[in-house]
Amino acid sequence: MSAVISCHPMCDATEVFPGTHAVDPSGAKLAVQMLLEFRRHDSDAAGVSSRDYMSLEDWPRQGRPFRNIVFEYLQRVRELGIAAEVGFCAVLSDFTMHGADTSSELVDMDAYIQSYVEGGT
Secondary structure, three states, X not given: OOOOOOOOXXXXXXXXXXXXXXXXXXXHHHXXXXXXXXXXXXXXXXXXXXXXXXXXXXXXXXXXXXXXXXXXXXXXXXXXXXXXXXXXXXXHHHHHHHHHOOOOOOOOHHHHHHHHHHHOO
């Protein structure tokens, strides 16, 4: 990844920092894997999809347990170390920034994920 990452808690996003950790591609790949899970539409016998379990609202899950997928993946990436965690968070920050950009359409998830798959993070 070419991004310069700063993990300093008092950093000013408008300044340029040399970064405190390298971005480990294994963390970025886990983030992309997690994003792909958001796209799954498989359903159980009751018609509850795997995505429904990730909703904080109870009605899509029909009373079934909530799945905190971000926390699950964060636990996995933390086992790989701080550099992997930085890569994971960098992808999520970038993806969220694109999705929150009100001047553009919603994020084209296919194109976004493909850029990571082909780009070889």
